[in-house]
Amino acid sequence: MTAPRLEIDLDAIEHNTRILVDRLAPRGIRVTGVSKATLGSPGVAAAMLRGGAVGIGDSRVENLARLQDAGVATPLTLIRSPMLSQVEHVVRTAHRSLETETVVLEALSAAAARWHITHEVVLMVELGDLREGVDAADVVELARSASRLPGLELAGLGTNLACQSGVIPDQEKMDELSRLAERVESACGARLSIVSGGNSANLEWALSTPDVGRVDELRLGESILLGTEPLQRRPIDGLDTRAFTLVAEVIEAKVKPAQPWGGIAQAAFGEQDLRTGSGSIRQVILALGRQDVDPRGLTPPPGIGVLGMSSDHLVLDVGDHEVSVGDELRFELDYSALVRAATSPFVTAVERGGSEA
Ligand SMILES: *Cc1c(COP(=O)(O)O)cnc(C)c1O
Numbered sequence: 001m002t003a004p005r006l007e008i009d010l011d012a013i014e015h016n017t018r019i020l021v022d023r024l025a026p027r028g029i030r031v032t033g034v035s036k037a038t039l040g041s042p043g044v045a046a047a048m049l050r051g052g053a054v055g056i057g058d059s060r061v062e063n064l065a066r067l068q069d070a071g072v073a074t075p076l077t078l079i080r081s082p083m084l085s086q087v088e089h090v091v092r093t094a095h096r097s098l099e100t101e102t103v104v105l106e107a108l109s110a111a112a113a114r115w116h117i118t119h120e121v122v123l124m125v126e127l128g129d130l131r132e133g134v135d136a137a138d139v140v141e142l143a144r145s146a147s148r149l150p151g152l153e154l155a156g157l158g159t160n161l162a163c164q165s166g167v168i169p170d171q172e173k174m175d176e177l178s179r180l181a182e183r184v185e186s187a188c189g190a191r192l193s194i195v196s197g198g199n200s201a202n203l204e205w206a207l208s209t210p211d212v213g214r215v216d217e218l219r220l221g222e223s224i225l226l227g228t229e230p231l232q233r234r235p236i237d238g239l240d241t242r243a244f245t246l247v248a249e250v251i252e253a254k255v256k257p258a259q260p261w262g263g264i265a266q267a268a269f270g271e272q273d274l275r276t277g278s279g280s281i282r283q284v285i286l287a288l289g290r291q292d293v294d295p296r297g298l299t300p301p302p303g304i305g306v307l308g309m310s311s312d313h314l315v316l317d318v319g320d321h322e323v324s325v326g327d328e329l330r331f332e333l334d335y336s337a338l339v340r341a342a343t344s345p346f347v348t349a350v351e352r353g354g355s356e357a
Pocket of ligand 1: 034036059079080160198199200201219220221222223230
């Protein structure tokens with residue numbers, strides 16, 4: 001089989017979605033599954049929908065188009081502010097988008113009118129993480145202009161924390177979002193159908209708070225895909241953390257000195273490798289590099305250590321393991337390694353389980 005490859009267990013993704021959907025439902029919170037770390041994989045999106053997600057979100061309109069082309073029948077949300085140069089593509093592909101800029105809303109409105117469609121917008125509020133979002137003091141004004149624009153429907157309000165600065169989505173932040181939602185509703189005279197509280201980092205709050213306020217949706221990627229929460233990167237109870245495995249093939253296996261010899265300067269990527277021992281080791285090279293994956297996010301099998309990685313070579317100390325040329329080794333990935341592997345043209349995604357079985 002082709003290598004390197006990213007093996008994706010769709011049943012694990014469906015399972016993780018279902019568990020989170022079932023835990024959030026009694027609190028009145030729906031789940032939009034976020035597919036961006038898988039390049040908008042239709043198989044992954046379908047698994048999320050089977051698990052109970054009410055829609056799919058992705059940060060790239062190209063990924064949403066991939067879902068649309070594959071016939072994934074669900075509301076598609078663009079979760080990054082559209083580029084002005086892509087508004088046409090956005091209204092024809094996404095049912096809804098997250099917005100912060102008047103000029104973009106106006107361009108979307110014109111594009112929606114040209115195509116005789118209604119595009120839903122969710123206005124994003126800045127609550128301190130300092131990525132996307134309009135200042136809380138300006139949100140009512142932005143909502144007023146959005147609701148006046150033809151072709152647009154003001155669907156709701158949202159926020160995103162913990163992505164840029166690690167700001168924790170706590171009760172105070174979520175209460176503020178709820179208050180703003182109510183203020184927008186009384187200013188615009190219409191009920192918002194979505195109050196989108198955030199991403200996987202919101203789970204701890206959402207599952208423990210006595211009061212979710214007006215928050216009725218979360219946009220979940222990492223927790224569904226990797227079974228971890230992004231604040232401390234701990235596994236979430238009851239979720240499968242092994243939905244993704246990166247498989248790579250051995251191209252050299254030799255006993256070599258544990259330490260390099262000669263005058264030592266910088267290595268290809270500026271870092272010295274991680275050799276500590278003496279004597280000799282079983283050193284193995286895999287056909288896998290920084291063009292395929294983020295080396296810091298790889299977990300090798302037990303007893304095997306990563307010595308270093310360049311663009312095309314991953315060098316391992318395999319300890320006592322018998323490893324030969326042509327063998328395959330399997331790695332777990334963190335979110336950063338997953339994103340890189342899923343977007344590398346050299347890594348083939350192989351989906352198992354689900355309806356694809
Ligand atoms: C990536 C992203 C998400 C999903 O985040 P996870 O931590 O993977 O759950 C949600 N909302 C926005 C705006 C995002 O960019």
